[in-house]
Amino acid sequence: MDLETKERIKNRIREKTDRILARRIREFDEDMTELLVRNPFGARLVPEEIWKGSKFERSFVTSFGQGVYEQIAYEIAIGSEATAQNQHLENITINTWQEEAINNLLDDQRRNRGNTPNWETELESVSNLKTRSTIDVTILFDLYIKRTDGTEEYYSIKTVKPNLDQTEIAKRDMLRTMTAKPDSLAFFALP
Structure with missing residues (x-):
């Protein structure tokens, strides 16, 4: 990673951190x-600095999960001379059998039915389904990258502990x- 990219990333992190500190x-x-009204005993029992640190930590994690990771990934992509876009909408067409197979697969996994997840096998079985009936779908990815060789990459960037619904939508x-x-x-990306 070049020095210019590192500086842009540092500046994004610094700006966000400064805003969080100022607000807190x-x-x-x-x-x-x-806190004194809601939890009078706890507020007096635990030192004020602990409450400050706890509130800052929650605010910091929440704020970073709402876009900073996406912005950092964007800067890294641009620094590699790729074209990149955050919050990228993509319109695709798949056939109805493929759509049904994807939904059934995810439903089975949610209910712990069937085999252990295996990305390659799942993708192959869905891709091999053929019918003339199609469906158009619009998908939102946190980051889209087009490399200089033409390769397209799509990223779902989630927080450190994504919930089940987010994970299912990403898959x-x-x-x-x-x-x-x-x-x-x-890619399913976790910071």
Whole structure:
């Protein structure tokens, strides 16, 4: 990674951190007043600095999960001379059998029925289904990258502990995309 890219990433992190610190400092007295009402014993038992640190940590993790990771990934992609876009909408077409197979697969996995998940096997079985009836689907990816060699990459970037629904949506979108565009790459990315 070149020095310019590293500096852009540092600046994005610094700007976000500074905004979080300024907001937390500004809102702390109000937070402590609310805490004294809601949890009077705990507020007096635990030192104020612990409450400050806890509130900052939650705010920091939440704020970073809402776009900073996507922006950092974008900067890295641009730094590699690729074309990139955050919040990329992609319109694809797959056949109805493929769509049904994807939905059945995810439903079975949610209910712990069937085989252990295996990306390659699942993608191959869905991709091999053929019918003339098609469906158009619009998919939103957190990051799209087109490399200088023409390779297209799609990323679902989630927080450190994504919930089941987010994970299922990401997998559905990845299967749909790789079925419609077999030469592309799709990734589930965790910071």
